[in-house]
Amino acid sequence: MENPTENPWKVTSEKNVYDNPWINVTEYQVINPSGNPGIYGKVHFKNAAIGVVPLDEDMNTYLVGQYRFVLNQYCWEIPEGGGPEGSNPLDSAKRELLEETGLKATEWTEILQMHLSNSVCDEFSVIYLARGLQQHEAEPEDTEQLLVRKVPFEDVYQMVCSGEITDAVTVAAILKVKLMLVENRL
Structure with a gap:
């Protein structure tokens, strides 16, 4: 192995x-790293996964509930959606927060930033913390049937720790914000 960081495929x-x-x-x-022939499938996502943790001055956050077709179950998660390739992720985050919750943020x-399942897909995620919240009218897409809950951040953290929330973007985002709180970086 000359250089272990070079592509062996x-x-x-x-x-x-x-x-x-x-x-x-x-x-x-493909010819795999062992030199044997094989196949590999790749799912390319045409949108970045965008997530937003809205956090108000009283340390409440907002969860969005919706039925997830692929999982065949109802899920609670932070406001999230897609940002088209080549677009500004922050613009997409602002749009998703307003669409799903009716919230706008000043900060x-x-x-x-993270990859979500790098063994079969290239889905990439960018997650934001939104502060300075103001309530406006939500603008959900026609494919969305949403419930929005205002929940104390610590309760959401416990929902992640207990496994009640399993969405990867939400889990990573809530754990990151909790770490920022513990380290006094908010």
């Missing part, structure tokens, strides 16, 4: 197997 061919406005799936014929801090 060799692509011999690739085929687009599925495409829609949100994702693209490509199947690759925005990027708190986290």
